[in-house]
Amino acid sequence: MLSNVSPKTASPEVRTALLEAAARLLVEEGPASLTTRRLATEVGTSTMAVYTHFEGMDKLRRALAEEGFRRLAERLDQVEGSDDPVADVMVMGVAYFTNAMANPNLYHFMFTEHSNEDEIGLGLETFQRLIDGVARAVEAGRFKGEAEELATQLWVTAHGIVTLEIAGVLDGEGLQLFAEMGSNLMRSFGDDEDSILRSIAGAAERLPPAFFGPEGK
């Protein structure tokens, strides 16, 4: 490899390129493909770039986990609020589930890679979207209780289903199970059966156009 045209100080985009290459490799080829030499080859640089723009593979992997949460937050932000906050939460739930199942390697990575103690609150900013949605349902009188507490129960259910589905023990019935458990959960939140059924119908109308399909690749 000849040392030809090489920018020196003017290359903050190498960091972005590394991160995007890492995300693509993780999604398409799995975590084993995340090596310094492979990343360097993909970006067209040397392994030193990993140490210049990150502090090593550990920090790069952590940045990649954050990128995963950032993409999930972006997806959740695409869910537009309506006059039915419960339907909004349902649509967010489907977005969460669909996004996770479309990129299982990335989803698993997000909840695995921050095993280190520092900055435990990795996905909390993303989780705030769900809390806000639940808070609107509480304010509307549909849910009774503290928004964060209720949102946590929804998160636990979604996360449990997604991870077990990824592990291969749910035989692809994860989304259906999520709908069932989600309905029961919302009923335990104080919403009445008829309202839930109407919100399900309303949420269903917002889903079929493959709104959450694009990133299915």
Add this chain to the structure above:
Amino acid sequence: MLSNVSPKTASPEVRTALLEAAARLLVEEGPASLTTRRLATEVGTSTMAVYTHFEGMDKLRRALAEEGFRRLAERLDQVEGSDDPVADVMVMGVAYFTNAMANPNLYHFMFTEHSNEDEIGLGLETFQRLIDGVARAVEAGRFKGEAEELATQLWVTAHGIVTLEIAGVLDGEGLQLFAEMGSNLMRSFGDDEDSILRSIAGAAERLPPAFFGPEGK
């Protein structure tokens, strides 16, 4: 290392020693300590033992994941059946949660390492314990529905809480959350509030003696 007294064909216990050393290393020092050379040193042999008794690190890791499910099943089998099947399920739930939180590295490993397609039903034999417990509650008229379906919902909830707790986002309130969500879940299974409260009281009596504490190490 001199080649001194070395049994040839009469050593099926080397396989067990490797597996136990692997489990101990995983629990005490984390997944990074699972290397061929480290395992060989721990057992007092060479790295070739990994290839003699397993087919390589991949198969050894898979066997270790199975060992984790085997230990979990053993723990669940320690829960004695009583005349209150719902209380039995509650005690099993606490056993599941406590066992997982006592060895988070092993628990995470169990659901991660079978990423390969072959033999997806790794923990299904273990899961059968929960299904049987739920089936007794159904037969007793406490729960309404198909046992496997209800057990799956309990498993999803427990797994979601455990994994999020391990990830560090539940601030140690996992067990309390599990009790709350578990109660709501059982109520959605058709059990009435008073019966649930009585079963909780009955289950609580069987827990305090640190019945699930020994393996807390």
Add this chain to the structure above:
DNA sequence: CGCTTATCTATAACGCTGTTGTGCTTCTAT
């Protein structure tokens, strides 16, 4: 402009990893 300084990078090397090949030792079976 000329010079210094800082930043980024390529190359090579270190110790580590999983894996494989080879040969020796020991047990089993005929």
Add this chain to the structure above:
DNA sequence: ATAGAAGCACAACAGCGTTATAGATAAGCG
């Protein structure tokens, strides 16, 4: 007793993350 098989130690391979070193370019300042 002899032939075969099986388990093991040792050495070597490519690949991994990481580090040290030196070269090349950009920016700052007289």
